Amino acid sequence: MMFKIHHLLKVISLYVILVTLLNSTINGVFGKLIELTDKNLDELVKDDDKWLLQFYTEDCKICTSFRENLEKLSELPESEFGTVINFGLVNANKNPHLVSRFSTNRNPQYYFIDKKTVYTFSVIQTYEFFHEFLKYHRWMYFPKKKGRSDPFSNFASFTGYFNYVGYFLKNYVFIYIPAQVFYSIIVMTFISILAYYSYRKHLEFEKYINEFEKNMEQKLNDHCLKYGYDPFAIIEEMDKKLKEKEETKKLKKN
Structure with missing residues (x-):
């Protein structure tokens, strides 16, 4: 009877030791x-x-x-x-x-x-x-x-x-x-894409402005022709009036 109890205690002790070691291994504890x-x-x-x-x-x-x-x-x-x-x-x-x-x-x-x-x-x-x-x-x-x-x-x-x-x-x-190199590559790629996108948008905007100026110029010419205006004569007349105003201001100051 005592032998059986002693043997049982040994088995239990070994079991506890094995469980402890296994748990330590799983949890990474040395x-x-x-x-x-x-x-x-x-x-x-x-x-x-x-x-x-x-x-x-x-x-x-x-x-x-x-x-x-x-x-x-x-x-x-x-x-x-x-x-x-x-x-x-x-x-x-x-x-x-x-x-x-x-x-x-x-x-x-x-x-x-x-x-x-x-x-x-x-x-x-x-x-x-x-x-x-x-x-x-x-x-x-x-x-x-x-x-x-x-x-x-x-x-x-x-x-x-x-x-x-x-x-x-x-x-x-x-x-x-290294990770820092990958990060730098990604950042540079993003900056390059952003720069390319910005450049494309700049070209599109520049094209839009040029077309807008041409359209406005064409509309002005059409309007002048329709009502018999000479756009160059109008511009010259406006320049003369501006010069006259400047001369008048100078005379008043003197």
């Missing part, structure tokens, strides 16, 4: 490291959160070798850093939108997010460096990503979608074109 993706980053990163991000690739040995140190740091208590710090991983090969948003150009590459302000910094990949970096909040001394380069800006989010095309070409045509 210890306390959280896998961030194109789909879940904006949901998981809250306005008041602090995050240390590592962009990595599966074939990057430096990235994977340092994973153990990141796990150790993520397991330290809140009191160690004086604040809650989340640790995130981003697979650069599978998340083109985030790669573009953060302007990632090498792996591993690290960023620190403090209340959705992103800091870029150079690192020495040692446990001691990161421990002091986080403990003394040294990210605050590094440059921030601002304006269009801010990963949480609308511009960065919008242009990031063009990187899907870049990754498609990279995987199937072996040519990588």
